[in-house]
Amino acid sequence: MNIYYAPMEGITTYLYRQLHNKYFGGVDTYFTPFISVFPDHYIKKRDEREIDPANNEGMRVVPQVLANSSKELIWIFKKLTSMGYDEVNLNLGCPSGTVTAKGRGSGFLKEPDKLGTFFDEVFDSLGDDARKLSVKTRIGYLDASEMEHLSKIYARYPIKELTIHPRIRKQFYKGVPDMEVFEKALMMSSCPVCYNGNVFTLDDYNKINDRYGYQEGSDLHDVSGGLKEGSGLHDIGGMTKDTLDIHDINGDLSKDITLHYHMNTAGSADNKISSVMLGRGIVADPSLARQIKGGSHMDxxxxxxxxxxxxxxxxxxxxxxxxxxxxxxxxxxxxxxxxxxxxxxxxxxxxxxxxxxxxxxxxxxxxxxxxxxxxxxxxxxx
Ligand SMILES: Cc1cc2nc3c(=O)[nH]c(=O)nc-3n(C[C@H](O)[C@H](O)[C@H](O)COP(=O)(O)O)c2cc1C
Missing domain, CATH: 1.10.1200 (Non-ribosomal Peptide Synthetase Peptidyl Carrier Protein; Chain A)
Structure with a gap:
């Protein structure tokens, strides 16, 4: 299972990420807090620092962006991938009023047809490179029943990974995640899925993993393809494996991170999650990801x-x-x-x-x- 540290505005900034990685680790990927893209192709100085590769050495970092026009997204996507990022995450979950009022974040979920057109333009324009685009979504703006339609839209595109936070906009971060709707969305997905929401303890993680995770090691019995030359990507039965070299500030190889993606099929009851994203649980107990990886509880x-x-x-x-x-x-x-x-x-x-x-x-x-x-x-x- 891939373990992700959720994007958290004002908390998981690059300075915090560096310290967390140094003192605790256990995280396969850190997501930046959302980066707003302004219509004239501009991002804030503060956000430039978030994505400066020098500030993200020694860990895998995925920049998260907030955009609702294909032009904005294509511009920032090209900027980030040309800097070396192998994934860019689109925020379709932010519940803040100032964001949703502009039709961004979870506000974009109000307009599913516009969202479909947006994805058509993005995937047409970026071609194969668009496979580096991942999405983090809520299950609806006003009502969780919206997720069925949204899932059909997501299933039309080769999204790198779909992170589902099973709450609607007005819940912000309160109440329990809607696991029934999550299960249905997982079944309807055609791309790898990441679960996010209320994983606060090792027990919480184990429950999610037992119920929705693919079984570690199952790939060993079903190898259908070799290393695709130069890509670091393996096809393994219903899995792909992505091995990345992570460098430290001196440019030396500091570690390998291998990410496993379970390839889902829309409509299949066998769909599994590939990843779990944790936010507040790791802020509260910075050793939580390490514990999930079999390491010790902090003292x-x-x-x-x-x-x-x-x-x-x-x-x-x-x-x-x-x-x-x-x-x-x-x-x-x-x-x-x-x-x-x-x-x-x-x-x-x-x-x-x-x-x-x-x-x-x-x-x-x-x-x-x-x-x-x-x-x-x-x-x-x-
Ligand atoms: C203070 C705070 C800031 C957040 N900032 C972001 C953000 O920038 N982008 C985003 O996609 N989600 C953001 N979130 C949502 C988290 O990424 C995550 O989806 C949410 O906290 C649920 O996960 P958890 O129960 O593991 O905390 C934020 C949440 C909090 C509490």
């Missing part, structure tokens, strides 16, 4: 080091000092959920009005609460 010493590295990184990079402790408050909102009995202490962190107040409150929580452990160490209040 207090490791957390302390990571937290101090985060503080130092924000101090160095955020010009306004207030932003540093506001950013750390946001991180603690999630991270505190990995600590036993942190409910009272987190309030003091969130109430703090200066960096000194923040630091005292964070040290108190860290000093007084143990890290939850075990496969069910569940964040409680998302």
């Amino acid at each position: 207090k010493a490791e957390f302390k080091e990571f937290r101090r590295a985060l503080e130092a990184m924000y101090k160095e990079n955020l010009k306004d000092g207030n932003n540093v402790f506001n950013k750390m408050k946001e991180m603690w909102f999630y991270m505190s959920q990995s600590f036993e009995g942190s409910e009272g202490y987190i309030k003091n962190i969130l109430k703090s009005k200066s960096y000194a107040e923040y630091l005292a409150a964070a040290n108190t929580l860290e000093g007084n609460c143990d890290i939850k452990s075990g496969p069910n160490a569940s964040p409680v209040s998302f």
